[in-house]
Amino acid sequence: MSGTSEHSFPFPILIGDIGGTNARFALLIDAFADPKQLPPIKTGDFETIEEALQKSILDKTSVQPRSAILAVAGPIRGDEIPLTNAGWVIRPKDMLSSLGLEDVLIINDFEAQALAVAAPADEDLVQIGGGSIRPMTSRVVLGPGTGLGVGGLVFAQHTWFPVPGEGGHVDIGPRTERDFQIWPFLEPIEGRMAGEQILCGRGIMNLYRAVCAADGVDPVLTDPAEVTTHALAESDRAAIETISLFSTYLGRVAGDMALIFMARGGVFLAGGISQKILPALLKSPFRAAFEDKAPHSALMRTIPTFAVIHPMAALSGLAAFARTPRDFGVATEGRRWRS
Template structure:
């Protein structure tokens, strides 16, 4: 077993959730303090994460963090880590020197969301449909936002073990007659329709354009907010169908991952979109698609599904890990840099 000094990062700890569109930060003074939150930072407003952290965080507090735990949207390989859906490249060795830090740990952003699935209480999530959490059972997090993140959370050896990956890029295919009419009009990537081609911001527009093309009507809406806004206002039938299909496709994929991880501890929807389309997820389509997994429909009926309603769930997960890292089996090899 690693010693306490090998596992714990020194306080104060700056924790950050770095997405494709926004970066969220908080400062954890010690293991008992509540995180001090900072304003959300649009990633496009700064040339680098070092500049963003210096100008927006370090210049605005007298507390000097000794270490940082950063959850980023992208694979972590080597000493230069590009974000998948943003222009920043994270260089931890340079950050140690530039920001006067002693210790930096970089993990996948959906590892942080998976940690949050173990850390959040009832007040920070809304259950959709039936099912009961089994306390030490595996969990899954799916996060439609700028992209589609997926992570598992497995309980073993008295620890929660986050399992990151690129699950948002699995194949998706048509199942219904309506799907068969829409599918030929969906925008593909090298001939593939992946989960992320449907279940993210641009996926909403992709579905909307395909619905309009299948019906031979003009696609008047060009951004996700316009589509969801028109759907809930009832002003555009194609937009209404788009949001319904989005909920259906999200239910299908969530059910697939529930089976993969045997997620009797629950499936958690994170990211910016599920909270915004909660009224659609409360309708039957999401759970019907989630449970429609013959011959295992009865199993899926027992698995609870939740929307994370905490505004900064990933930071909550990072804070839980920072306070008690031995409760979580977060891999550090190749992802931790010290001065």
């Protein structure tokens, strides 16, 4: 039986990655077992997380978890944690009392993505361009999805420290002549062009409409999936340019984050959009934009960039942490509840 010291959680541990649309869970029976994958849950199908867990998981498994480590999209402040893009409000005290748990830790979703790149498996990555991972050095994760998530991972004192933040909201500006033609037609956020206004699902549409407006043509595609499909099939000129520019701007922001963190351990692209547009990312604009950071272009060429193709990367990060919490400097103050 596991002790419940500051550095450990009692097994079995329920780990979960709760996004705007889907919540994914797995059970970790002990420190040596592989996580047992559970069926994903649509957040909209249940009023509360307690109901979702009870009906979808606890009623259907003989193994009852004693602790839960959950990654959520949204800031964690106080005893009520509203999700950014879903209807649930997570109340860890309610989870302790109604689900029979002893220990609940809530962390940021991009902290979990960062934990996952401490020791990623080769088969979970596709390298984009050159460079090589320098072990035990800082890393960065960017995830264009519903928004633009950014997380850092810093190595110090034999420990990996995930650094959550709001890096997706940094300013992004025009550089090329074409950028200056498109920029007046982009929809800003309160007068400002943030990375997330372009580098996410709705951002693809923002960029596509701006490309059409700059060329004086009517937009005919109506959602991001249509734009990416036409771009990859090379069947719509505006869609092709949209995804090419998206790749360029993602490369620029990824390069900025690499410089901030001195990420010699690599920059990792997580999330559904990166996987969907991987063929476009493997072509030139992403990597060229990433490296184009004078006076540090020579340095940038040594830093590798990867697409993460593991469908449950955040869960693998949570599992690594749950097994050996001492290896990771995950802040628990104000984010851990015990019965």
